Amino acid sequence: MTLARPTHRVEPEAATDPFGVPIRPDVRLLASWYVDRRPDDLAAHLRRHGPLPHLAPEELIARVDAAGLRGRGGAGFPTAAKIRAVVRGRGRRGRRRPVVVANGCEGEPASHKDAALLHCAPHLVLDGIALAARATGAGTAYLCVHAGSPAAQALREQAAARRDVVSVRVEEVPARYVASEASALVQYLSGGPALPTSAPHRASERGVGGAPTLVDNVETLAHLALLARHGADWFRVLGTSALPGTLLVTTGGALRRPGVVEVPAGTPVRAVLDLAGGPVEPVQAVLCGGYGGTWASLDVLDVPLAPGPLEAVGATLGVPSLLALPVRACGLTQTAHLLRYLAGESAGQCGPCTFGLPALAEDVTALACSGPEAPAAHARLLRRLELVAGRGACAHPDGAVRLLRSALRVFDRDLRRHLAGRPCPAAAEAPVLPLPRPGRPILPSSRVSR
Amino acid sequence: MTHRSVGQRVRLDPIACTGHGLCADLVPELVTLDEWGYPRLQHGRTSGPVDADTLPLVREAVTACPTLALRMEPAPLE
Ligand SMILES: Cc1cc2nc3c(=O)[nH]c(=O)nc-3n(C[C@H](O)[C@H](O)[C@H](O)COP(=O)(O)O)c2cc1C
Ligand code: SF4
Ligand code: SF4
Numbered sequence: 001m002t003l004a005r006p007t008h009r010v011e012p013e014a015a016t017d018p019f020g021v022p023i024r025p026d027v028r029l030l031a032s033w034y035v036d037r038r039p040d041d042l043a044a045h046l047r048r049h050g051p052l053p054h055l056a057p058e059e060l061i062a063r064v065d066a067a068g069l070r071g072r073g074g075a076g077f078p079t080a081a082k083i084r085a086v087v088r089g090r091g092r093r094g095r096r097r098p099v100v101v102a103n104g105c106e107g108e109p110a111s112h113k114d115a116a117l118l119h120c121a122p123h124l125v126l127d128g129i130a131l132a133a134r135a136t137g138a139g140t141a142y143l144c145v146h147a148g149s150p151a152a153q154a155l156r157e158q159a160a161a162r163r164d165v166v167s168v169r170v171e172e173v174p175a176r177y178v179a180s181e182a183s184a185l186v187q188y189l190s191g192g193p194a195l196p197t198s199a200p201h202r203a204s205e206r207g208v209g210g211a212p213t214l215v216d217n218v219e220t221l222a223h224l225a226l227l228a229r230h231g232a233d234w235f236r237v238l239g240t241s242a243l244p245g246t247l248l249v250t251t252g253g254a255l256r257r258p259g260v261v262e263v264p265a266g267t268p269v270r271a272v273l274d275l276a277g278g279p280v281e282p283v284q285a286v287l288c289g290g291y292g293g294t295w296a297s298l299d300v301l302d303v304p305l306a307p308g309p310l311e312a313v314g315a316t317l318g319v320p321s322l323l324a325l326p327v328r329a330c331g332l333t334q335t336a337h338l339l340r341y342l343a344g345e346s347a348g349q350c351g352p353c354t355f356g357l358p359a360l361a362e363d364v365t366a367l368a369c370s371g372p373e374a375p376a377a378h379a380r381l382l383r384r385l386e387l388v389a390g391r392g393a394c395a396h397p398d399g400a401v402r403l404l405r406s407a408l409r410v411f412d413r414d415l416r417r418h419l420a421g422r423p424c425p426a427a428a429e430a431p432v433l434p435l436p437r438p439g440r441p442i443l444p445s446s447r448v449s450r
Numbered sequence: 451m452t453h454r455s456v457g458q459r460v461r462l463d464p465i466a467c468t469g470h471g472l473c474a475d476l477v478p479e480l481v482t483l484d485e486w487g488y489p490r491l492q493h494g495r496t497s498g499p500v501d502a503d504t505l506p507l508v509r510e511a512v513t514a515c516p517t518l519a520l521r522m523e524p525a526p527l528e
Contacts, residue, residue, distance in 0.1 A: 060517035195519075199463045200523065351488035387484050390495045393465045 026238055028246050029222050030262045033120040039357065042161045046122035050129055057087075058134045064224060066232035067243065068244040073103055073217030074290075074319045076243070076307060079224065081215060085204035086157055089212030096211035097139035098167070100132045104145045104218040105173050105180030106263045108290040109436050110321045110343075113248035114218050116153045122158040122223060126168060128221025131228050133166040136214055138398040141168045142189055143218070146175040158245065175436075177345035179395045182215040184347075193346045196394035219248055239265035240306045243317075247305065250277035253324035253433060254283055263305065270301040272322055282327040284347040285410050287433070291319025292399020292407035293336050295331065314406065318399075323433055328392040331411035332418055333368040335403065337431040343398045355386035360404060370423035378419060381408075459470060459525040460508050461497040467519035473511040480507050499525065 025199055031048060032040040040048060041301055055063065065080035086098050102125060118125060128142050145152050159168045164246055171189065173179050179194035188194035190206045201204070206211020216224075223245055227235040236244040243265040249272055252258040252372070256277025263272050269286065273279070283291040286296050288310060295313040296303075303309050307317045325331060343357035364385065366377035381404070390400040408415060460480075469488045474481040481489045491498040500508050500522065512520045 021504075077502065196465075200461065351469050351486055352464065352484065355486040355488075356484075386484075386494070386501045387490070391464060391490070393463070393496075 002027060006368050007403050009021050019272055023206045026246060026264050027262050028226055028238075029117055029124060029248060030120050030260070033116075036229075039120050040123060042158065043122055044132055045121070049124070049127075049226070050229060052130065052225070055131075055228060055378075057135045057137065057312040060131060060228060061087075063232055064135075068232075069220065069223055069227060069235070069242075070243060071217055072247070074317045076107075076317070079220055082204065082216070083132065083135050084140075085202065086212045086214045089202075089205045090137060096209065096426075098136040098212040098214065099208040099244060100129055100141040101182075101185055101187075101208065101213060101215045102129050102132075102141070102143040102168075102221055103180055103215055104151075105175075105185075106144060106146070107175075107177045107180040108292070108319045108321070109177075109434055110249045110252065110287065110290040110293075110323055111211075111319045113250050113320070115149070115151060117219055118145070123162075124156055124222035124225045125166070125218045126159055126162060127225035127228075128216075128218075130162075130164040130166065130221070131224050132216060132221060133164075136212070138214070138291060140208070142171050142208075143168050144171045144173050144180065146187075147172040148175060149155070150344045161429065162257040166222055176347075177342070178347045178396050181396070183227060183394065183397070185215060185327060186213055188303075193444055194394075195233055195349060198350075198393035233408060236360065237262065242305070242308055247316075247320045249305065250319075250321040251323070252321070253287070254279055254281050254326040255324050256280050266306045266309075267310075268301070269303055269305055269322060273324065274303060275302070276400035283324045284327045284329075285325045285331060286403045287323040287325060288321070289316040290321050290399075291320040291342060292403060293321070294402055295325075295335070295410040296406070297410050314409065316402065319408070322377045326432065328426055329429060329432045330414060330415055330424045331407060332364065332430060333429055334384065335407040335411070336368040337405060337435065338433070339364050339400060341435050342396070342403070346396065347394075350392040350397075352388050352391035356384065356391075357397060357400055359384055360388065360400060364404060364407070367418055368427055370418040370421055370422070370427060372421070374419050374421070378415075456500055456502055458500045458505070458522050458524055459497050460491065460500050460512070461521050461523055462466055462491055463519045463521070464488075464496055466517045467515075468517050469518055472514050472516065473520055476514050477507040477511045480504060480511060 027034045068077045069079040090098050104114050133141050155170045165256045174194045181196045183197040184194050186203050186207045187197050203213040239245045246262050246267050250260050260277045288294050288296050294315045310317050316385050337359040343361040346353045363377045363381035367374050389398045471483050473489050474483045
């Protein structure tokens with residue numbers, strides 16, 4: 001690639017954006033948006049960030065390791081270890097050239113951060129793919145987005161504008177929650193259905209077409225593109241020691257300006273919500289980490305957005321998203337809607353997930369409805385929660401169980417009222433959080449007191 | 451730990467398992483069925499350690515499973 005002058009940092013003194021809003025010096029991935037309010041094409045990308053440095057594979061991996069980069073796809077696994085596993089997989093006899101898969105599907109309906117990143121800074125992701133290919137010696141790379149995503153065509157054009165050693169194929173994957181789980185992507189790209197598999201080997205050993213495969217979230221790859229340029233120390237200037245760097249966070253629910261924000265890991269939840277304009281109406285709880293994440297009471301407002309501190313209050317970072325639940329909504333009813341959605345997204349392959357999730361959804365719906373059968377449903381639910389987690393081929397059922405457990409804890413007062421046959425006024429309300437398919441009200445309004 | 455002595459663990463493939471329940475009939479000591487008829491290993495997970503005492507039972511179940519959903523495999527090194 002030919003290059004323009006590298007001007008890689010967002011300068012703190014670049015005072016305001018075209019709208020007069022002060023530019024935050026801690027914005028990295030979304031700088032194009034914050035500074036210029038438009039996506040970067042290749043020329044703008046090179047002007048802003050400069051060229052990719054030429055690093056030997058070992059140098060690059062060492063840099064990722066020193067930076068402490070962790071995956072942004074939900075599990076937070078150290079990226080350097082994943083790259084090394086693929087390099088090891090390559091070393092085995094008879095193995096094929098590695099494959100890099102950039103996961104931009106964003107199956108989690110609560111999250112829009114990958115879409116925002118792919119829109120604003122496609123070349124950071126494409127840089128990251130090129131670097132990951134260099135580090136692993138990959139000969140093939142895929143960038144996966146949901147089928148029908150408006151980003152697909154634009155990404156193909158941006159990818160075609162580049163002259164990377166490895167060309168990137170933009171693949172459209174069925175738009176289902178579990179289709180973007182790593183093993184499902186691998187199976188799909190190998191010519192099979194987009195469903196998780198239970199093969200005992202890892203993708204790093206035998207992935208797409210049997211080749212050692214690196215599956216990384218697109219945000220992870222975009223961070224890789226910047227830390228390769230600026231180094232590990234630069235990367236660690238923001239974030240916490242356990243989770244260095246910035247995070248793209250989706251904010252939503254009862255907020256004034258819901259959307260995607262970029263903040264250093266460890267930013268207090270309240271400060272993140274303030275960036276989204278703060279609440280538009282009184283809020284009772286925050287859904288952290290998406291629909292397979294956790295409800296948290298307002299105690300979470302002062303907690304730093306990082307895995308350790310969140311777990312200490314029973315919450316999870318997951319795919320970073322913060323959705324504010326208004327006081328007027330019923331937490332149990334809203335959880336029932338989410339559970340019904342998650343049950344419908346089961347791939348139907350494993351018994352405990354295929355039968356367990358609908359059963360859990362039915363139980364929590366009965367709790368939300370607050371009828372005479374609610375106490376029995378509650379007892380059943382507690383028993384079934386023990387039966388479902390950890391028994392599927394993928395982590396989908398575990399997310400549903402996590403969400404439900406957190407709901408029983410955080411909405412404890414509502415739960416007791418519902419068990420006593422006194423539901424809250426909003427117990428018949430439609431979903432207040434976005435769901436891919438419109439949910440139906442789960443009980444006739446006549447049942448609700450008041 | 452005892453499972454080191456045989457160096458094996460048992461793994462249940464939840465996708466391959468069709469819930470016949472044969473395994474639970476044969477080795478109720480190792481496998482119980484949930485309310486939907488799907489097997490739970492001792493620890494309620496999809497894999498578990500095998501020690502010298504349970505080894506013959508596990509072998510029996512592994513042989514009996516009609517869908518090859520139960521397997522023995524080397525225990526991962528710590
Ligand atoms: C049900 C399910 C859905 C998932 N969907 C996504 C997704 O849409 N995007 C993503 O990056 N990771 C998703 N993951 C996580 C991936 O399996 C994988 O861990 C991730 O892409 C690895 O990237 P990272 O190391 O950069 O985080 C999903 C996991 C599960 C269990
Ligand atoms: S656990 Fe559920 S979603 Fe995951 S593979 Fe099994 S049936 Fe599909
Ligand atoms: S015998 Fe095999 S298929 Fe039948 S329940 Fe046991 S593990 Fe599943």
